[in-house]
Amino acid sequence: MEEKNSVGIVKPSIFKCSSPIKLACGKTLDSYELIYETYGKLNKKKNNAILVCHALSGNHHLAGRYSTKDKHPGWWDNLIGPGKPLDTRKFFVIGINNLGGSHGSTGPRSINPKTKKVWGSKFPIVTVKDWVETQKTLLSELGIDRLAAVVGGSLGGMQSLQWSIQYPDKIDHSIIIAAAPNLTAQNIAFNEVARQSIITDPDFSNGDYYQENKIPKRGLRIARMLGHITYLSNDVMGTKFGRKTKNKDYQYNFNTEFDIESYLNYQGDKFANEFDANTYIRMTKALDYFDPAKGNPENLSRVFKNAKADFLVISFASDWRFSPDRSKEIVKGLLDNSLKVSYAELSAVSGHDAFLMNDDHYHGIIRSYCKKIYAQL
Amino acid sequence: MKKISQTNRYDFNVIENWVRPNAKVLDLGCGDGLLLNHLKNKKNILGFGIEKDKDNWLVSLKNGVDVIQMDLESGLAGFEDNSFDTVILSRTIQSMHNIQSIISEMQRVGQEIIVTFPNFGYWRNRLQIIKGGMPVSKELPYSWFDTPNIHLCTISDFDNFCATHKVAVIEKHIMTDQKAVNFYPNLFGALALYKLVKK
Numbered sequence: 001m002e003e004k005n006s007v008g009i010v011k012p013s014i015f016k017c018s019s020p021i022k023l024a025c026g027k028t029l030d031s032y033e034l035i036y037e038t039y040g041k042l043n044k045k046k047n048n049a050i051l052v053c054h055a056l057s058g059n060h061h062l063a064g065r066y067s068t069k070d071k072h073p074g075w076w077d078n079l080i081g082p083g084k085p086l087d088t089r090k091f092f093v094i095g096i097n098n099l100g101g102s103h104g105s106t107g108p109r110s111i112n113p114k115t116k117k118v119w120g121s122k123f124p125i126v127t128v129k130d131w132v133e134t135q136k137t138l139l140s141e142l143g144i145d146r147l148a149a150v151v152g153g154s155l156g157g158m159q160s161l162q163w164s165i166q167y168p169d170k171i172d173h174s175i176i177i178a179a180a181p182n183l184t185a186q187n188i189a190f191n192e193v194a195r196q197s198i199i200t201d202p203d204f205s206n207g208d209y210y211q212e213n214k215i216p217k218r219g220l221r222i223a224r225m226l227g228h229i230t231y232l233s234n235d236v237m238g239t240k241f242g243r244k245t246k247n248k249d250y251q252y253n254f255n256t257e258f259d260i261e262s263y264l265n266y267q268g269d270k271f272a273n274e275f276d277a278n279t280y281i282r283m284t285k286a287l288d289y290f291d292p293a294k295g296n297p298e299n300l301s302r303v304f305k306n307a308k309a310d311f312l313v314i315s316f317a318s319d320w321r322f323s324p325d326r327s328k329e330i331v332k333g334l335l336d337n338s339l340k341v342s343y344a345e346l347s348a349v350s351g352h353d354a355f356l357m358n359d360d361h362y363h364g365i366i367r368s369y370c371k372k373i374y375a376q377l
Numbered sequence: 378m379k380k381i382s383q384t385n386r387y388d389f390n391v392i393e394n395w396v397r398p399n400a401k402v403l404d405l406g407c408g409d410g411l412l413l414n415h416l417k418n419k420k421n422i423l424g425f426g427i428e429k430d431k432d433n434w435l436v437s438l439k440n441g442v443d444v445i446q447m448d449l450e451s452g453l454a455g456f457e458d459n460s461f462d463t464v465i466l467s468r469t470i471q472s473m474h475n476i477q478s479i480i481s482e483m484q485r486v487g488q489e490i491i492v493t494f495p496n497f498g499y500w501r502n503r504l505q506i507i508k509g510g511m512p513v514s515k516e517l518p519y520s521w522f523d524t525p526n527i528h529l530c531t532i533s534d535f536d537n538f539c540a541t542h543k544v545a546v547i548e549k550h551i552m553t554d555q556k557a558v559n560f561y562p563n564l565f566g567a568l569a570l571y572k573l574v575k576k
Binding site: 310328331332335336338340341342343344345346347361364365368369371372 | 401423425431434435438439441442443444445446447455456457460
């Protein structure tokens with residue numbers, strides 16, 4: 001049976017770019033590949049394209065399934081599809097696995113064409129700016145000169161912001177959800193703990209674990225568990241897990257006992273089997289380095305001086321990792337430049353992860369905003 | 378919550394005449410956003426609304442207004458001094474806790490400010506009180522136990538407030554239904570509109 005409002009069965013494509021890219025870190029990649037998916041149709045005027053950028057552990061698979069037996073749809077399937085808030089009957093939606101990713105784009109797990117060996121530890125650090133550059137290159141290849149919108153949550157929201165200042169003439173709308181103009185010290189601290197847990201895993205082998213057929217699973221598990229703690233609010237954890245235990249009586253040992261422990265262990269295991277450690281530590285670095293205002297909030301006004309897009313900024317009251325105050329800094333920078341901006345602060349209780357949730361009001365906002373974008377095409 | 382969509386917003390035309398063409402306008406408590414829409418159509422303004430209530434916020438967005446969700450009670454942090462030509466507080470002041478602070482914030486952010494409010498001294502309100510009950514009317518559509526209005530005032534109250542709080546009145550328009558009221562406005566006026574600047 002066909003799934004309601006689903007984009008259906010999808011297939012990724014590969015873009016091979018043979019022109020070199022000079023990265024922010026100073027190194028150059030002579031060629032690279034990006035894996036991507038598209039949904040809906042590009043219209044004749046080629047002005048209905050929306051790029052959806054993924055967050056730390058996301059990928060290009062936004063919506064739909066790979067087969068009828070595929071258990072899990074794309075990560076933003078609740079938002080993207082025919083008749084859904086980001087309506088694929090109206091828009092041509094594109095998801096790209098970022099450079100350095102581990103889902104099919106060139107990354108640490110790929111072969112370095114120069115050495116014919118796996119990149120591993122030698123793969124350069126990539127930044128949000130580099131991603132925007134490579135995304136732009138891929139879009140040009142697809143015949144898209146201008147985007148109706150760039151949408152993203154968390155690290156994806158940072159890419160949306162970066163698009164508005166890096167290519168102000170190529171983007172009509174920027175939707176920035178649960179993001180920040182840069183990371184706080186606390187955020188960088190969490191990232192460093194995650195990195196250290198991976199780097200100090202003996203199976204990490206300084207990043208060259210592929211050759212040894214090892215995976216630093218212990219490090220990845222801990223990194224992911226830590227991440228999950230920070231993506232949820234205390235309240236939602238309390239409601240979901242509380243002090244519930246597997247057994248009626250305490251066991252007085254170190255086996256998994258509390259429900260929250262088994263949740264974190266499950267998430268950690270799942271992630272360690274799917275995600276590449278070298279990619280993870282690089283993605284966290286991209287987060288840490290993102291700072292268009294170079295540390296000075298006053299500069300945010302200057303950052304947006306050349307921006308031309310209209311903006312929708314959304315934050316969640318219970319998100320303590322990227323708090324509403326951080327989104328308000330973005331809004332202030334936009335207002336200082338008389339840029340058109342709408343800002344919503346949602347009362348959702350689930351914390352940072354709320355940007356992925358299926359909530360009527362939240363989706364109503366995106367639906368209404370997308371209607372406005374469509375009306376302007 | 379402010380009531381959505383009052384269809385006969387006859388006060389829009391008065392406000393329109395007080396706003397310069399192409400002005401940058403901030404509407405505090407913009408409700409459904411129709412005032413900003415009106416000003417955009419008539420005066421080509423660059424308008425922003427502020428709205429706390431999530432349902433009103435969404436209606437504003439749907440009406441094509443750029444709207445910031447925040448609570449006015451915490452001031453206008455995030456808005457630079459003199460960054461707007463006109464800041465409007467339309468039919469909202471009576472529901473605010475700290476009147477002095479919002480007026481001074483409006484003066485900080487806007488060159489000119491416009492305040493409108495239902496006149497509690499209107500004879501129909503007085504009559505209802507004489508009869509023994511709290512007024513319920515088109516301008517004050519709430520029962521006493523379910524009203525957001527905590528700072529109702531009369532025209533003469535507001536005049537006194539301006540005189541004692543460094544606020545200069547440059548224009549004043551009192552109206553009932555669609556008509557201007559010049560004869561005993563504090564008694565015969567249902568709605569008061571003020572254009573103000575810092576003294």
